[in-house]
Amino acid sequence: MSERDIVAALRHRAGEEPEFRLSELQNDLGAGPSLERLAEVIRPHLDGLGLAIRPTGDDYVIGRRREGVLTVDDAGRERQVAFFQNPGVPEYLQRPVEAYVERKTGKSWDDPVVLDRMRNAILAQKSQYWKERQVSYRKAYPVLGYLAYHAPVYLVQFEHIFWQLITQGLAKPHMRILDLGTGPGVVPLAVIDLLGRIGSGTAEVYAVERSEENFEAYNALVPAAAAAQGERVQVEKPIRGDIGALKPGDLPDQIDLMIFSNVLNELRHLDIEGRADLVAALAERLAPDGTIVVVEPADLANATTMRQTVRAIAERGLAIHSPCSFIWGTPCNPARCWTFEQKGNIWPTRLMERLAEGEGGYRFINVDIKYSSALLRKVAEREHAYRVPPGAKFARLSQLHRHRDKKINVVAALMSGNLGDNWTKVYKICDGTPADPTYIVVPKTLRGANRDVLEGIPYGAIVQFYGVLVRYNKDHSAYNLVVLPGTRVERIGCPVSEESRTGTTEIPRPRNPPKKEVRPPRDSRRARRRP
Ligand SMILES: C[S@@+](CC[C@H](N)C(=O)[O-])C[C@H]1O[C@@H](n2cnc3c(N)ncnc32)[C@H](O)[C@@H]1O
Numbered sequence: 118m119s120e121r122d123i124v125a126a127l128r129h130r131a132g133e134e135p136e137f138r139l140s141e142l143q144n145d146l147g148a149g150p151s152l153e154r155l156a157e158v159i160r161p162h163l164d165g166l167g168l169a170i171r172p173t174g175d176d177y178v179i180g181r182r183r184e185g186v187l188t189v190d191d192a193g194r195e196r197q198v199a200f201f202q203n204p205g206v207p208e209y210l211q212r213p214v215e216a217y218v219e220r221k222t223g224k225s226w227d228d229p230v231v232l233d234r235m236r237n238a239i240l241a242q243k244s245q246y247w248k249e250r251q252v253s254y255r256k257a258y259p260v261l262g263y264l265a266y267h268a269p270v271y272l273v274q275f276e277h278i279f280w281q282l283i284t285q286g287l288a289k290p291h292m293r294i295l296d297l298g299t300g301p302g303v304v305p306l307a308v309i310d311l312l313g314r315i316g317s318g319t320a321e322v323y324a325v326e327r328s329e330e331n332f333e334a335y336n337a338l339v340p341a342a343a344a345a346q347g348e349r350v351q352v353e354k355p356i357r358g359d360i361g362a363l364k365p366g367d368l369p370d371q372i373d374l375m376i377f378s379n380v381l382n383e384l385r386h387l388d389i390e391g392r393a394d395l396v397a398a399l400a401e402r403l404a405p406d407g408t409i410v411v412v413e414p415a416d417l418a419n420a421t422t423m424r425q426t427v428r429a430i431a432e433r434g435l436a437i438h439s440p441c442s443f444i445w446g447t448p449c450n451p452a453r454c455w456t457f458e459q460k461g462n463i464w465p466t467r468l469m470e471r472l473a474e475g476e477g478g479y480r481f482i483n484v485d486i487k488y489s490s491a492l493l494r495k496v497a498e499r500e501h502a503y504r505v506p507p508g509a510k511f512a513r514l515s516q517l518h519r520h521r522d523k524k525i526n527v528v529a530a531l532m533s534g535n536l537g538d539n540w541t542k543v544y545k546i547c548d549g550t551p552a553d554p555t556y557i558v559v560p561k562t563l564r565g566a567n568r569d570v571l572e573g574i575p576y577g578a579i580v581q582f583y584g585v586l587v588r589y590n591k592d593h594s595a596y597n598l599v600v601l602p603g604t605r606v607e608r609i610g611c612p613v614s615e616e617s618r619t620g621t622t623e624i625p626r627p628r629n630p631p632k633k634e635v636r637p638p639r640d641s642r643r644a645r646r647r648p
Contacts, residue, residue: 118149124162127179131168136180136502139170152176171284175573180286187288193315197280200314204273205464209345210306210338214264215468217337221257227471236472238262239481249418251385254328260301264334265468266483267379268303273463274486275307275378278410282374283315285439285500287408287492292320292373297360297399298380299324301334305352306342313346323369324355332357361387361395371404378412381426382419389422393429400435400495408494409435415457415487424451427491438492439500440577442530443549445513446504450551456532458576460486501530503579503609505548511581514552517596520587527598528581528609529555531574544571546580546598554595557582563600570606579609 126145130137139152142159149155156170156177163170169182172194189197215226222231238258245252254260282288296304305322312318322339326332335355343350356367361384381392400409411430413423428451431437440456441449462484465473472481492500505511511528512520529546537543540561545554559568574580583605585598600606 118146120158122146123149123155123158127159127162127168128166131166131179131181136178138173139177139179142179169286171286173284173575175575183286185289186286187283187290187292187318189283189315189317193317196314196316197276197311201277201280201461203464204276204461206269206272206466207310210272210310210342211466211468213338213341214268214466217264217334218261218468220337221261226468232472234258235262235265236481239266239472242266243480249385252383254300254331257330260328260330260334263331264301265466265472266481268301269463269466269469270483270486271303271379272307272310274412274460274488275304275376276311277458277460277486278412278488278490279307279311281439282408282410282492283318287438287494288318289373290318292318293369293371293404294320294322294374294376295368295372295402296322296324296376296378298377298383299326299335299355300328300331300379302339302355304376304378305335305339305350309339309342309346309350312349319349319351321351321353323353323372325358325360325363325367326355327357327359329357360384360399363399368399368402370402371407372402373404373407374410375399375403375407376410376412378410379414381411381423382413389426389429392426393433396426396430396493397433397435400430400493403495405495408438408492410490410492412488412490415459415489417455420455420457420489421451421453423489423491424454424456427451427493430493435493435495436497436499438494438498440491440530440532441547441549442499442501442503442577442579444501444503444505444528444530444579445548445550447513447515447550449547449549453554454547455554456545456547457487457489459534462486500577501579501609513550514546514548514555514596515550517552517555517587518589521589522587524584524586524601526581526583527585528579530577530579531557531571532576534576535571542568542571543597552596554593556595556597557585557600558588558597559600563602565602567600567602567604567606570600570604574608581605581607581609583607 127142130142130145139155143149143152143155167182168179170177170179218226218231224231235258239262242252242259242262294308305324308320308322312320326335332355340352343352384392411423411427413419427437465482465484469482505528510526512525514527514529529548531544532547533545535542535544542559544557546557584601585604586601588597588599590597
């Protein structure tokens with residue numbers, strides 16, 4: 118197939134649709150080149166056609182070039198993807214943390230007394246967290262413990278979220294960023310690190326924090342990191358205060374990105390409605406095309422409370438951009454919505470490794486990334502524009518009670534990786550209707566191509582299932598939709614055959630079966646393996 122044919126097909130499709138997947142163009146071409154090869158061929162022609170390409174999962178989205186969207190060149194993208202394949206805290210960030218420990222304690226960062234005090238602080242913090250008590254950052258050691266135990270994972274976690282914003286075309290070439298409850302500046306550090314690595318984009322970062330110790334750590338770490346990365350990010354003087362008591366003049370306006378990272382769950386004095394009121398009031402400062410990121414830990418209590426809070430924020434006029442897709446156009450019921458993403462483990466830092474020496478050391482290793490997040494915007498625009506077409510022969514998940522023990526067709530977003538094991542595979546799905554929790558189950562007895570049919574499909578992707586068997590799980594008031602040998606599975610906008618061919622995966626693979634509804638482990642004995 119000649120380059121001319123490919124460009125003609127591209128021109129034709131771009132004339133028909135404002136946005137489409139590269140796999141759709143590949144389908145138009147019949148048995149043509151691979152997606153990667155196709156992307157390579159069309160890239161030089163995109164500018165002339167007023168089009169832009171961006172990766173999404175194992176596919177690409179092609180759409181009209183939007184002014185004011187941050188673009189990343191191939192080399193920058195490759196560097197960031199390579200970082201995610203082997204993630205860890207870079208040396209230029211590790212050493213200042215160690216130096217800060219030394220400055221605060223007057224001793225070497227790996228002095229046995231210092232390490233022991235940090236261990237005690239980490240254990241106390243974890244215990245406060247699981248007892249759902251207010252976590253205290255009033256003294257020095259809790260903040261040093263946070264820097265050693267939580268910050269490395271949260272740093273890489275926010276890079277995943279920031280990268281998602283960039284790849285979805287939601288980041289601007291210059292961004293005004295506000296991080297609320299910044300702690301020692303984990304989110305600003307992630308922004309500095311990522312923009313430095315991709316070598317494009319600039320930002321000005323504002324932050325709010327109420328604890329003096331965190332404030333001090335922020336001032337010691339964040340401006341120096343920005344300088345080390347060539348001042349691509351301008352660090353504004355952080356605001357010391359309570360995010361619930363900010364005065365209008367305290368904050369900048371026209372904010373492009375407003376972040377609540379692991380902070381809403383700490384507003385214990387506020388219920389879901391109170392937290393939503395607070396976010397909605399602060400959203401007044403958002404630019405018309407700005408984005409709010411809410412991210413919380415993945416455990417059952419925090420993740421489900423977060424989904425309800427996001428829903429309550431949406432009721433106050435903001436639109437959920439992702440991960441929810443509301444494909445039937447109905448409101449959902451998030452009360453039992455436990456969904457989270459998982460990304461590859463990070464390398465432990467030097468400090469973490471020293472803390473983990475000795476008996477019970479695994480308690481100080483925190484390397485697995487699991488989080489519940491949502492993007493909200495003022496403009497009603499979703500990551501997935503798909504709506505179930507009128508008259509389509511799919512059952513709503515909220516109507517499964519009518520179809521018990523029957524074979525039916527459903528269409529839904531994939532909202533987890535394999536929650537089961539290698540024998541019985543279990544995936545959470547959601548179609549945005551107010552349904553009981555619903556899972557796709559690949560039984561251990563199933564043989565053939567359907568065993569791996571959901572492998573490699575990214576979190577949030579929309580999938581059609583033709584001929585799944587409905588089973589009700591009474592013990593958990595949940596539905597299992599069982600994949601049979603004759604079940605057909607098709608991802609919207611991407612044929613499944615393509616997914617299995619490219620074999621890449623973004624899918625989280627949590628090890629907790631959903632029936633137990635256990636909290637994701639925060640300690641990992643697997644942690645010390647080198648990725
Ligand atoms: C778990 S830490 C998260 C830090 C950072 N955002 C991250 O993701 O690593 C929560 C931070 O929010 C701060 N915080 C909690 N409630 C706050 C409030 N009402 N006003 C300002 N900061 C608050 C705490 O002091 C703490 O630094």
